[in-house]
Amino acid sequence: MTDTDARDVSPVSLTAASRPDQPPVTPELEDLYRGFEKELLVPLWTEIGDLMPRQPKSKAQPHLWEWQTLVELAARSGNLVPVGRGGERRAIALANPGLGGRPYATPTLWAAIQYLMPGEDAPEHRHTQNAFRFVVEGEGVWTVVEGDPVPMRRGDFLPQPGMNWHAHHNAASAPMAWIDGLDIPFQYDIEAQFFDFGRDHLPDEERTVPDRSRSQRLWGHPGLTPVARSGRTAATPLLCYRWEDTDAALADQLRLEREGHPSTVEHGHAVVRYTNPTTGEDVLPTIRVQFHRIAAGAETAPRRETGSSVYQVFDGSGRVRVGDFSWSVQRGDLFVVPSWQPFSVASDASASDSDSGALDLFQFSDAPIFTKLNLYRSHVEEIAR
Amino acid sequence: MTDTDARDVSPVSLTAASRPDQPPVTPELEDLYRGFEKELLVPLWTEIGDLMPRQPKSKAQPHLWEWQTLVELAARSGNLVPVGRGGERRAIALANPGLGGRPYATPTLWAAIQYLMPGEDAPEHRHTQNAFRFVVEGEGVWTVVEGDPVPMRRGDFLPQPGMNWHAHHNAASAPMAWIDGLDIPFQYDIEAQFFDFGRDHLPDEERTVPDRSRSQRLWGHPGLTPVARSGRTAATPLLCYRWEDTDAALADQLRLEREGHPSTVEHGHAVVRYTNPTTGEDVLPTIRVQFHRIAAGAETAPRRETGSSVYQVFDGSGRVRVGDFSWSVQRGDLFVVPSWQPFSVASDASASDSDSGALDLFQFSDAPIFTKLNLYRSHVEEIAR
Amino acid sequence: MTDTDARDVSPVSLTAASRPDQPPVTPELEDLYRGFEKELLVPLWTEIGDLMPRQPKSKAQPHLWEWQTLVELAARSGNLVPVGRGGERRAIALANPGLGGRPYATPTLWAAIQYLMPGEDAPEHRHTQNAFRFVVEGEGVWTVVEGDPVPMRRGDFLPQPGMNWHAHHNAASAPMAWIDGLDIPFQYDIEAQFFDFGRDHLPDEERTVPDRSRSQRLWGHPGLTPVARSGRTAATPLLCYRWEDTDAALADQLRLEREGHPSTVEHGHAVVRYTNPTTGEDVLPTIRVQFHRIAAGAETAPRRETGSSVYQVFDGSGRVRVGDFSWSVQRGDLFVVPSWQPFSVASDASASDSDSGALDLFQFSDAPIFTKLNLYRSHVEEIAR
C-alpha cells in the first residue's frame, strides 16, 4: 500500500522525480513539468507505481465496528434526529479509516445501521443505487416496496433493486435497528445516480402487515416461476429471503458433508448465495450477498479475492483474520475485508458432530462488478493443518 | 391437416402434377419426373403445399387416453412382462393416431405410463434423452439419480436430465404407476441418441429411502444457491419438485388475484413453470413443464402455440376443447394438444370464492426447442363472455 | 440399426416379441398386445432397440449426387416447368435414399438445385424456414430480401433468415443454377411452419443491380457495428458473404499455418464459419454454414459429430469417405454425411507449398439445433500417418 494518499499529491510530484527510475531533475525537466501542470497533464512515469501496482493495494483498511457501540449511537440519534423528507433515513454509515473520512465502508460499498423508533415512518423514495436490508435482531418494521409490504424479522434478507419505490414503517412498540447495504460509493464515483421523492404518506392498504409479501407469494416457491410474471429481470423480483430458508439450507449443507457428500466450499464451511430466480445470477446487479456457516471447531483457509466485502456476525463468536489484522467477533459486529487481502475465520466453539456452536456470517460484496467486467480473481492459500 | 400422409406418396406424385398449379402432363414431363426419381430427386413444385403450409398443419391429432384404461392394461403387463435388462422399463407409450402407429404422443414427445410391482427394480441406465416422472397417484417408488435416491409421491415432479444415471425401485407393498415424459421422438428424428447400461444392482446405501433427496437439500431452498455447486448447468440440478410447493404456489396466485394483484395469466387461471434454478430457464433443455390450476367456474381463452403438449389431469374434472375435439376429463386422463390447434379448458365446478373445485392440469411441451431456435409463436383468441 | 424402417411396422411387433429379451408369447400376452393396439398404446420393451440405440444409427444414408446430372435435369425443367405463384420456385431437392422418398437430404435439412431462365422471376414470399443460397457457378441472378437487392456470384453465400420477404430475378442472358439449403424437414417434423405470399411484382427500384447490397454496406465491415442498427438479432443481418472474403480468410489460415502459427483445425485444413455479427453465433438459428479448404496433399482425420451435414465441392477434386462409402468428387458434387458417421476427405493434388491444388468444400449442417439443446458431441479418431 502506498504510504501517502495519492489524491493529496500535486499533479507532478518532484519527490517522485528524484527516485532512481526517474529522469534526472534538471531545469529543463522542471520547466517541462510546470508545462504539464499548466496544461492539466500528468506524466505516467511519475505515477505508475501507485496507479498500476503489481497487485491490488487497497486504500481501504480492514476494520471492525462493534455492534453494541453502533446500537448505542443509533439509539441516541433516535432521540435527537427526526426522520423525514430531506434527510430521508436515520442511517449511520461506516467510514473506512483508509478512505479519507468518506462514508464508504469500502471503495464501492455503503454499510449503515438504520434505526426507527416506534410509529416512525421513513418516507418513500427511489434511486438507482441498489440496496438491501439485513436484520440481525428485532422485528416489527415493514418495508413497503412498489406497494408491497414486506415484514422484517431476525435473519431476513430484503433486497431492494435500483429504482424500486420503497418506504419503512415501525409498527412495533420498540425501536428497531438493522443494516442497510448499498452501492452508493460505486455509483458516486462513476456518476450514475438518479433519485426521486415518492409519496409523503402511504395509503392504509400498504400499511398492513401481512405475514408474507406478495413477492414472496409469487416467487418464494423453490424452482417454480409464476408464468404470469416470467421473463429475465436485472435484479431479483423476490423481495424477502426468509431466515427459515437460509438456516435450513446451511444446515442441510453441513449435514450432507457429514454424510460424505460434496456440499460445502471447504471442510465445515457452508455457503449460500442469494440469487435472482429469473436468472440464477446475483440477487442485485452490483452486489453479491452470501451467508456463511462455520461449523463448531472449523477454520477457513485464507482466501483472497478481488473486490471488497462487508461481513456481519449473525450468530456465534469467533476469530477473524484480515491481512495483518485479527479480531474476536460476536453477534452484530461488522467488519471489512478489502480487495485481495487474505481473509480467514474460525468459530470459537469446539468441534462437535451437532449443529450447535456454529459461527454464522452474513456477507455482501461488489463481486458482480468484477465478474461482469472480467476482473474477478480469487486465490486460496494452501495450509497445513 | 393434409388428408393423406405425405410419407406414403411416391417421390414424384403425378396426382399432384395434374393439379391446376402444376405444369401440363406431357411425355417429356413424365420422362423428366422419371429422371428425378432415378437420381433420387424430388421437385419442390409438386410438394410445396404439404411441405410449406400457410400455418402449422399437424399430422398429430388431438386425442384423449383415459387413465383407468391405462392403469388396467399396465396392471395386466405387471403380471405378464418382467422388468429387467434389455427391455429396461415396463413403460407403455401413447401412440398418437396421426403418427402412423409410432409410440409418439406428439411429433417430438414420448408419454408413457410406467408400472412397477412391489419389490421390483428397473435397472440403471443413462441416455441423451431428457426425461421426467410425474406422479398422479400412489407412492413408494424411489428413483435413484446419479446415486441420489429420490422418493416419489402424488404430485411430485422429478426431472431427469439427459445422461444422468438412473434406476427405479418399488419399496412399497403395492404396485405403483406414474407417467414418464421424454423427448424420444425428437431425438430419434434428428438422430442424436446415445444410451449406456449402468450397474445391474445398486448398493444398499442407494436403496435407502430418505425423506428428501440430496439434490433437494442442496437446491430446494427458494432463491438460495449452494456456492459449492454454483455455475450454470444446461438442465436443473434439482431432481424433485414437491407437490407441497407446487400446490402452495398455485394457491398463492389465485388468492393474490382475488386480492386484486396481477398474478395469473388470465382470470382464474394460475400457472407455474418448473425452472432450472441455475438459469431461471426451462427445467430441461428440450422440455417445458408447467402446472395449471383453473379455478372453479373459470374457463380459459382458446390459445394456439407452435409446438405440441401433453396434459394430464391431476385433480378435479372439466371440459377440454382442442381444435374440433371436445372431451370431459377427470383425474389421470391424458390428452394431446398438437401444434397451433386452439386449446381451452373449463373446470366443472361452479364459481366460488374458495380454493376448492379447481381443475389441476399437469402439462409438458416441446416449447424450449421452439424458443431457443426462434420458432416460438402463440396467439390467444379474443372471446366475448 | 433395425433392418426395417420401424415406421412401417405395426404398433406392437410380435416379431419383436419372439426375441430372447422379450416375454414369452402366450395367449394372454397376445391379448394384452391387442389391447394396447386398440387403445393406441405401444410398449417400450418391444421398441427400445430401435428407439433408444447405443449411439446414433442414422436412417439417412451417405450419398453422392453429381453436379452434371443435377444441372442437366434442372435445365430440362427450365424448358418444361414454368416458375410462378403456387409452385413458387424451380427447385429440385435431394431425396436421401434412407428417408423413404421424402425430399429430405438429411432428417433435418433440405438441399436443392434452383434454376432460373433468363428474364425469369421467382415470386416474393416469406416463411419461417431458414434458408440460404450458395453459388458454385455463374452469375446474373439477384435475390431481393426485404427490399434489398443482393447480387449472386460464384462463391457467394446468401443467408435468408426465417420470415424475411424474398424474391429472385435472373437479369442475365443465360440460365443460372445455384443451391438452396433450408431447414424444411426439421420444421416439418416439429410442425413449426408459417408461409405468406408477397407482392406478385417488385417495383423497379428493387430490380436494379447494385454491386453491393445495403446489408453489406451496413454490416460488411469487419468488427464494425452500425450503431443505428445495433442490437442482437436471432439471425444475421448481413445478407451476403462475398467470395473474396471467404477465399482470403482461408488463404490466410493456411499461410499462417505454414509460418508456424496455430490457425487451422488440423494440418492443412482451414475452416471458416459464417457468423451473425450481432452475436458471433451461427449465421442462422438452425443451420451452421462453414467453408473448408483442404490443402494439396492433405487429408483430414475421420471425424464424427451428432447431426447431419450436406457438402458441396466448390473447387478442386478429392476423395471422400463417409462411413462405409467412398467417392471421388469434383466441382459441384453434393454429398451427405449422416449423424455420427465418420467423415474424412483428402485432396487429389500432391502436397505443395503453394496455395494451388486445394480442395474447397462448402458445408451446411444442423449443428445449432444440437448445440442450443445440449445435444452436440463430436469425436475425432486418432490415426497414424
Added chain:
Amino acid sequence: MTDTDARDVSPVSLTAASRPDQPPVTPELEDLYRGFEKELLVPLWTEIGDLMPRQPKSKAQPHLWEWQTLVELAARSGNLVPVGRGGERRAIALANPGLGGRPYATPTLWAAIQYLMPGEDAPEHRHTQNAFRFVVEGEGVWTVVEGDPVPMRRGDFLPQPGMNWHAHHNAASAPMAWIDGLDIPFQYDIEAQFFDFGRDHLPDEERTVPDRSRSQRLWGHPGLTPVARSGRTAATPLLCYRWEDTDAALADQLRLEREGHPSTVEHGHAVVRYTNPTTGEDVLPTIRVQFHRIAAGAETAPRRETGSSVYQVFDGSGRVRVGDFSWSVQRGDLFVVPSWQPFSVASDASASDSDSGALDLFQFSDAPIFTKLNLYRSHVEEIAR
C-alpha cells in the same frame, strides 16, 4: 455539480448540520457527532444531498486539450525523459480539472498522448487494465501483442485487452505520437489491478513489420470466424481495426441515408461501434469505442448519457457544446464529456451532397460498465430546427 469537493470535508459537517433540513444544533447533537467521528461513522442525513443527487452531478468537468500543445510537450519529453523499465511508457495523461489533479480524464477513463522517438522500444508488460491505441497522425510504430506485431497508421484503432502482453517499437525515422485510452481510474478506484513485467528484449521475429497482424489475418474478414479459434472471449481477438474499413463503413452509412434508407443515428450523423467479433458486444469489457462522422452542414441533437466519454477530432473542424461549455475544435483536439451533460456537435463545413467536409470524431467511453450493471440511461433533447 457540487461547489465543494465532498472529499475535503470532515466526516460530520456541522455546516451541513445548520441547514434547514437538519436537526437543531444542540450540545447533545454535537456530542453525538463527536461520537460518530470517534467511531468512524458518518450519518446519511448530513451527506445525502451530495451522495444521492437527483441526477448525476459530475465532478469531472467538460474540458478541451489542444493537440498542438500536447504534441509540443510530448516532443520536449522525448528529449528529456528516456523510455524504459520502471517508467514503462512516455505517456502524458489528461488530468480533468474537476478531479483534484489526478491523471484522470474522467472518473473512470485515462487518456494520454504517448510518444516514441525513432528506434526506441517501450518494454513488454501486461496488466488487468484494458487499453487501446488510436492514431491521429503518423506511422512507423508497431505494437507487439502476445507476440503478434501490429503496425500502426493514421486512423487505426488497436484494442489491447487486459492481461495481454504488449510492447511498442518505433521502426521509423521520425518520432510518432498517438493516444492511449485505458480504464486505469476505474480499476484504481475498485482496486482490481494486477501488473506483470515481461521480456526486456523481444526476439527478432517479433520485430518484423508485416503489413497485417496475425489477428487481422484470422479475424479481419467480415462475418467469418476461424473455426480453429472459435469460442466467446471477454474481449476482442482482433487487435487492429484498419482505417480503410472504418472510413468505408461511415461513408456507406451517409450514402445510404442520402439514398433514403435508414442507416444513421440521426440526420447526417453516421456512427460505427468497434465490436468483439466473438460476441457482437463492445470491443473491451469496460470501454466502448465508436467513430462518428458528422456530414458537412449537419448538427447533432443535444444528448445526455450516463457515464463519461473522451473524444478526439480525427478530421475536419467544428463546434462542440458540452453543458455550459462550447469550443471550436480541429484535428487532434481532445475533449471530455462528463456524465449526463448534454453534448452536441456541428461540422464547420456548409451542407453539401458530397462526402467532403465531414467532421470525424473518435470516441471512447465507459458505457459497458453501465450497460452490464443495469445503470445505462440516455436522453436526446427534442430540438426545433
